[in-house]
Amino acid sequence: MDFALFVQYALSGITVGSVYAIVAIGFNIIYCTTGIINFAQGEFLIVGAMTAISLAQVAPLPVAILGAVLITTALGAVVELVFIRQVRNASVLRLIIITIGLSIVMREVMLHIWDEQVRSLPYFTGTEVSTVTILGAHISPQVLWVLGVSAVIVAALTLFFRCTTTGRAMRACADDRMAACLCGVNDRWMVTLSFMLSAGIGALAGCVVSPITQTQYDMGAPLAIKGFTVAILGGMGNSMAAVAAGLFLGLLEAFVVSVLPSSYKEVAAIVVLLLILVFRPSGLFARRDVSALRAA
Amino acid sequence: MQTRLAAILGGLILACVVPLSGCKKSPEAPAPEAAPIKVGAIFSVTGPASFLGAPEAKTVQMFAEKLNQSGGVLGRKIELLVRDSGGSPEKAISLAKQLIDEEKVLAILGPSTSGESLQIKSICQEGQTILLSCAAAEEIVVPLASYVFKTPQKDSQAAQWIFNTMKDLGITKIGVITSNTGFGKGGKTHLEQMAPANGVEILVNEVYEKEATDLTGVLTKVKGAGVQAVVNWSIEPAQGIVAKNMKQIQLDVPLFQSHGYGNIKYVQGSGEAANGTIFPCGRLLVADSLPANHPQKALLTEYKRDYESRYNEDASTFGGHAYDAILILTEAIKKAGSADPKAVRDAIENLKGVVGTAGVFNFSAQDHNGLGLDAFEMLTVKDQKFAIYQK
Known part of the structure; x- marks a missing residue:
């Protein structure tokens, strides 16, 4: 394999990995505050992208995306207030099952609003045929957008969770709800806020990946499954690790394709996931003591 | 846990x-x-x-x-x-x-x-x-x-048209990518069986997931093999993605698609990257440019x-x-x-x-x-x- 081809495989891995990573970030926020996995995360992505596509017909692209993010954020709040908050004796398992139900309902509603056709947002920079050349290999500028937006989201989230009172309160709820309540944290609103944040970030992710993956009402689940795999791989609750794990999985798949028939790439991804679950159940990048605390 | x-x-x-x-x-x-x-x-x-x-x-x-x-x-x-x-x-x-x-x-x-x-x-x-x-x-x-x-x-007729066009263009080395569906599998079989008789060699032969959202990995492999043309045989939106990804990694060879490409939405899905794609198809899509005496024109x-x-x-x-x-x-x-x-x-x-x-x-x-x-x-x-x- 010559060097240019090697770089090309790497860039192809980054293309796929960047999509995985940005999807995975959304999973982490709700997990961070509530300990539940939101299986409707993929649907938030598609709702965001579809709304942006509809708005883009009447408004400039940045406005359309902003509008879509705000609308999806509001949807996140509605979902939490109407479904999650009403559950009595809410165990984590019960809430997870509710999010699965929600994902199915949202998919069907989207089918009726936007029908079954595949759509996509225009490329943010250039067109379908534009490329950026790196070391003799080529990559779509949209991938750089995905990576850039992921980086901004991760940085903003890190700052938010570490340096603001609200962010700290959200983390406190995740660690020990009772203790957080005793300190005066309104835990219910923290959960609502986490759903809003996660829906908003999902919508943004959906918009940024739409030119690459295209958008169809039922694409949420496959995207979410990969994103979820990556979130586990990196260690749940850690956004930076999720990005690293996303790129790792993308690169792994790309180089598997280079030596094996491409139908084996999913096998490689699942084998890695199994190995991680067996040998490092708290994720590739997680510190053991932290996750032990969380699991307790 | x-x-x-x-x-x-x-x-x-x-x-x-x-x-x-x-x-x-x-x-x-x-x-x-x-x-x-x-x-x-x-x-x-x-x-x-x-x-x-x-x-x-x-x-x-x-x-x-x-x-x-x-x-x-x-x-x-x-x-x-x-x-x-x-x-x-x-x-x-x-x-x-x-x-x-x-x-x-x-x-x-x-x-x-x-x-x-x-x-x-x-x-x-x-x-x-x-x-x-x-x-x-x-x-x-x-x-x-x-x-x-x-x-x-029939699939085999579509494959025959593709091979005939390749002969005209002097193409002898190709890469074949197909989706893992019944349609993709059928096309793969026909292309494999008919290639030798038509003097065409298949250098890369890959199958991808029908839900695939990015195919640059597979196409990099095709690029590495040095082919003169790519044949994609699928019915999914992947048909649009192939065209885009080929342009994005600058794999500048003709792209042939199957008769599954006959929906203008696939073209819209890949924008200007779709230009130049060649595929066999019925005449519905070009009904307006048929001569007036063509038997199918009116219908x-x-x-x-x-x-x-x-x-x-x-x-x-x-x-x-x-x-x-x-x-x-x-x-x-x-x-x-x-x-x-x-x-x-x-x-x-x-x-x-x-x-x-x-x-x-x-x-x-x-x-x-x-x-x-x-x-x-x-x-x-x-x-x-x-x-x-x-x-």
């Missing part, structure tokens, strides 16, 4: 297994004097093959409505029972059984995909219910099942106009396959003079010179497709529109 993980994995499996899809019921036909003729239809109106199924379902509904308004066939109305399979062969099987055993339909139109059609082939044969498949794979009618017919052109322009004015979207060859299916069925009922399954089946085998959207159908006891090599035309994409290919 472990129980939570178990719950999560359980949930994951549930989420994969329970994708509900909207079951669209056909509108109830008003009760006419004579009992209506029940005709079933199984199309993948939703799911990854919705590009095929949605226009097909719309087309048969439009056809049946028009027919019923003008008095139906043999004075009886057609009662259409359209079912959505979501592209799933398992669902197609249960829908076919239900249509045959409970509704006792005369015939089933569809399914949209080859995988589904092959699954219900034997069910329809055993149930003595006519199946007019709208899918391309040759295995649907080879080996022959007496009650099973299909309306789209094609009428169908196109009706469909586009009614549904406000571009007509595709897939809708055309469904048009042909219901057209052939009604012609055969007229010819047989009854709605008895056996008589109608015999009548289809004797239909000659029926002008449809895919071509002129000449059925026989041996040929349950009825189309010749001339039913195809090589098309290309120019300025994001379909045009007749000229070297």
Whole structure:
């Protein structure tokens, strides 16, 4: 394999990995505050992208995306207030099952609003045929957008969770709800806020990946499954690790394709996931003591 | 932690297994004097093959409505029972059984995909219910099942047109990528079998997931092999992604697609990257540029106009396959003079010179497709529109 081809495989891995990573970030926020996995995360992505596509017909692209993010954020709040908050004796398992139900309902509603056709947002920079050349290999500028937006989201989230009172309160709820309540944290609103944040970030992710993956009402689940795999791989609750794990999985798949028939790439991804679950159940990048605390 | 993980994995499996899809019921036909003729239809109106199924379902509904308004066939109305399979062969099987055993339909139109059609082939044969498949794979009618017919052109004919064009262009080394569906598998087999006889060598031969959202990895492998052309054989939105990804990694060789490319939405899906794509297809997409004396011209322009004015979207060859299916069925009922399954089946085998959207159908006891090599035309994409290919 010559060097240019090697770089090309790497860039192809980054293309796929960047999509995985940005999807995975959304999973982490709700997990961070509530300990539940939101299986409707993929649907938030598609709702965001579809709304942006509809708005883009009447408004400039940045406005359309902003509008879509705000609308999806509001949807996140509605979902939490109407479904999650009403559950009595809410165990984590019960809430997870509710999010699965929600994902199915949202998919069907989207089918009726936007029908079954595949759509996509225009490329943010250039067109379908534009490329950026790196070391003799080529990559779509949209991938750089995905990576850039992921980086901004991760940085903003890190700052938010570490340096603001609200962010700290959200983390406190995740660690020990009772203790957080005793300190005066309104835990219910923290959960609502986490759903809003996660829906908003999902919508943004959906918009940024739409030119690459295209958008169809039922694409949420496959995207979410990969994103979820990556979130586990990196260690749940850690956004930076999720990005690293996303790129790792993308690169792994790309180089598997280079030596094996491409139908084996999913096998490689699942084998890695199994190995991680067996040998490092708290994720590739997680510190053991932290996750032990969380699991307790 | 472990129980939570178990719950999560359980949930994951549930989420994969329970994708509900909207079951669209056909509108109830008003009760006419004579009992209506029940005709079933199984199309993948939703799911990854919705590009095929949605226009097909719309087309048969439009056809049946028009027919019923003008008095139906043999004075009886057609009662259409359209079912959505979501592209799933398992669902197609249960829908076919239900249509045959409970509704006792005369015939089933569809399914949209080859995988589904092959699954219900034997069910329809055993149930003595006519199946007019709208899918391309040759295995649907080879080996022959007496009650099973299909309306789209054959895969092998499409492959032959592709190889002929390659010969013109002096292409001898190619990369083949196909999706992991019945259609993709059929195309792969034909390309592999026919390549040596046509003096073409397949250097890379890869299969990808039908839900694939990015194919740069596979295409990098193709690029590394130094091919002169790429053939993609699939029906999914991946057809648009291939064109984009090739341009993005600057794999500057001609892209050939299968006859599954006949929907302008695939072109729109890849924007200017679609320009220059070459593929064999029926003439519906270029109906307006056909000469006035072409036998299909009148029918094609009428169908196109009706469909586009009614549904406000571009007509595709897939809708055309469904048009042909219901057209052939009604012609055969007229010819047989009854709605008895056996008589109608015999009548289809004797239909000659029926002008449809895919071509002129000449059925026989041996040929349950009825189309010749001339039913195809090589098309290309120019300025994001379909045009007749000229070297």
